[in-house]
Amino acid sequence: MRHQEVVGYQLHIGAIQRKDHMLKSRVESRLNALGINQFEAVEGSELSRHFVYDILAGKKKSLRGKNALILARLLQCSVDYLTGVSDDVGSPPKEAPQVTRMRPIPAAGIIDEQSWRLQNADPISMPLFAPLLRYAESKQMLYWFRGEAFEQVKPGMFVVGVAAEDYIRNHGAIGPGSSVIIQKMRLMDGQKFTQLIMRKLSNSSSDRAFVKRLEQSRTGHDVSDEADSERIVAVPVLAMTDI
Known part of the structure; x- marks a missing residue:
């Protein structure tokens, strides 16, 4: 019973490691396809200058929330492609419509x-x-x-x-x-x-x-x-x- 628990834990860790590696390789693939480097990719965006660099260096091993959406738009692909959920490059997520807060009629x-x-x-x-x-x-x-x-x-x-x-x-x-x-x-x-x-x-x-x-x-x-x-x-x- 104890051996099964250890094996299960090791398999889980292995899956995460493969997913981390997938993120790095997918980002590299999109950079090459677009003909840009890691710094040019985030230029003018909300992401820090070293965001993509940290992924390629193995310092950043996951994507989540708003940053995942932004990076997918910058690299012109879907979030599922970057994270390894799909092998299809797909389309970048659409920008959320900006909601203007209107003052009520006086x-x-x-x-x-x-x-x-x-x-x-x-x-x-x-x-x-x-x-x-x-x-x-x-x-x-x-x-x-x-x-x-x-x-x-x-x-x-x-x-x-x-x-x-x-x-x-x-x-x-x-x-x-x-x-x-x-x-x-x-x-x-x-x-x-x-x-x-x-x-x-x-x-x-x-x-x-x-x-x-x-x-x-x-x-x-x-x-x-x-x-x-x-x-x-x-x-x-x-x-x-x-x-």
Whole structure:
């Protein structure tokens, strides 16, 4: 029984030694095939200058994790080939796609024609929604819709709006028939209050004035802080519920 244990252990060690030798020979084979030396192979990569040299010198006897993937890409072969699992050179592993962490759409206010909110009041807590890729080049804002339903938008839903100036610049004109989010401002007891409403523009003189005011803001005439004013701030592009 003791002899079987020793023999088994010796066989296991032998398998590891053959695998180590395989790694060295496979690396040498790929270097020759590519016509480069051990230092040129890792140039400009995350691997240390002596990474491949250590394999050829017998100092490094295994590959694992990220380093195995990187070396396989540098030597233009599969990890299985380098480690002796396969005799087929294979294809280098693909680069993992880079994931860009996107900031959620910032909360911009409550759409409710029945209420006024003190300007610069504490931020509103809203769910986190990722920006819409279709409007990635434009400023996006998140609104909470309250009050009476507007077309398919019902109370309690969240509305993504694209800043009016950006919408015109990147996506098209605003005019009669366009749904817009309008900010009203009033001075009450020496303090500024705002109200947000959503409706469709008509061809009336008042709505033409809204569009004109928007055009003035685009040309540098800022009316955002004027008391008793109304202006188009965004174009609603999506309404959704919090899942």
